[in-house]
Amino acid sequence: MQMYGPGLPELVAEATNAAALRQVAHSLRGASATIGATAVQGLAARLERLTAKADDPPALAEAARQLQLGLEALVQALQRRLA
Numbered sequence: 503m504q505m506y507g508p509g510l511p512e513l514v515a516e517a518t519n520a521a522a523l524r525q526v527a528h529s530l531r532g533a534s535a536t537i538g539a540t541a542v543q544g545l546a547a548r549l550e551r552l553t554a555k556a557d558d559p560p561a562l563a564e565a566a567r568q569l570q571l572g573l574e575a576l577v578q579a580l581q582r583r584l585a
Contacts, residue, residue: 520553520556520562521553523549523553523562523566524549524550524553524554527546527547527549527550527553527569528546528550530542530543530546530569530573531543531546531547531550534546534576539576541572541575541576542569542572542573542576545565545568545569545572546569548565548568548569549562549565549566549568549569552565
């Protein structure tokens with residue numbers, strides 16, 4: 503998860519690159535499903551769906567922002583759990 507999180511803001515800034523966002527969202531959806539992080543999985547799935555059309559840049563940016571927040575919360579929870 504930490505592999506994707508730091509790069510997400512840059513991808514959001516380049517929201518015109520829907521293919522890159524879709525690839526990250528797809529990978530995050532799978533990784534989060536593997537560890538049972540259903541909230542992040544849902545956020546990643548939403549972003550992945552939005553990138554299919556890529557016709558609403560503000561919605562795309564908001565979905566990516568929500569995914570970033572979800573990832574940050576997940577990483578913090580995992581760090582607390584492993585501490």
